[in-house]
Amino acid sequence: MSLELSHNIVCPAPAERVYALLTDPAGWPGILTPCKAARVLSATATTQTVELTMTAGTGTATWVTERVLRPEFYGVEEGQPRPMPRVERIDTSWRVVALDPNSCVLLTEHVVDAADDAAAHVRTMIHRNIGGALVDYRAASEKPRAATPMAMPATRIRHTAQCAADADTVYGIVCDTRSWPTLFDACVGVEIVREDGNTSDVKVFAEQDGRRVSWETRRTHHPALRRVDYMLPVPMPFVAEMAGQWRVIPLEAHRCLLAVDRWWTMLDDVTGIRDGIETVTQATDFVRSYVNTNAGAEMRAIAAVAR
Incomplete structure (x- = not known):
């Protein structure tokens, strides 16, 4: 078992x-x-x-x-x-x-x-x-020790939010993909493609800098860990692969920490996808900015609705 x-x-x-x-x-x-x-x-x-x-x-x-x-x-x-x-x-x-x-x-x-x-x-x-x-x-x-903060690579990012709610409530919100269009401003729709036990495939429709885009996310739930692992079988524009983990960490009876780690690799050729973006460096900056902005909004929205 x-x-x-x-x-x-x-x-x-x-x-x-x-x-x-x-x-x-x-x-x-x-x-x-x-x-x-x-x-x-x-x-x-x-x-x-x-x-x-x-x-x-x-x-x-x-x-x-x-x-x-x-x-x-x-x-x-x-x-x-x-x-x-x-x-x-x-x-x-x-x-x-x-x-x-x-x-x-x-x-x-x-x-x-x-x-x-x-x-x-x-x-x-x-x-x-x-x-x-x-x-x-x-x-x-508690004992002093020299240590240097890690530098985050351009294709890695972490977001956290402390929530004034119990961990199970916040984990339930994280797992409920059907609520995303009402919860997240950038999300305009979701389609549940497949559900099988603790794994689901979800197609996400979103606004990306004024344009409608979509991708698919495969989510595996680990309820005992309050963790969701995800990867994108069909990635967002400019991205070859993307994956990540959502974690809800209990701190006190009505307080928890929501942490999301994301990592991705870029396409080798990003030309012709969007006007004004012709190099991998430009595309990397664009994707990171988009992920950072939307992820920050997601964390604030979840913390607010869980209150």
């Missing part, structure tokens, strides 16, 4: 400091209570292979984890195939999301493929272990 588990903690530190802790395996034995040793076997700017030795019951256990770094989103993806008996795989996502310049949320998401009779044990183990790790990271983040 598949398990999806989400945990988070607020850290009184800038997002870049917490991300620096998260991506510095050499420092983990001094931060994480059960960590006895951490050895980087190989590393690049965006990957790490780390051998970990952790306390496990009355002894220790050693394993290797493969990590993909997404520094533009203060993110890390980890995968562990067959980490224990009766468990086929555990995939873990880490995200650090700023609340303000001096505080942030550290979020973890686990997706587990386990045998039915192992699911309860795995759930309990993750709750216990990750709860302790989050507390340890928060304590470490």
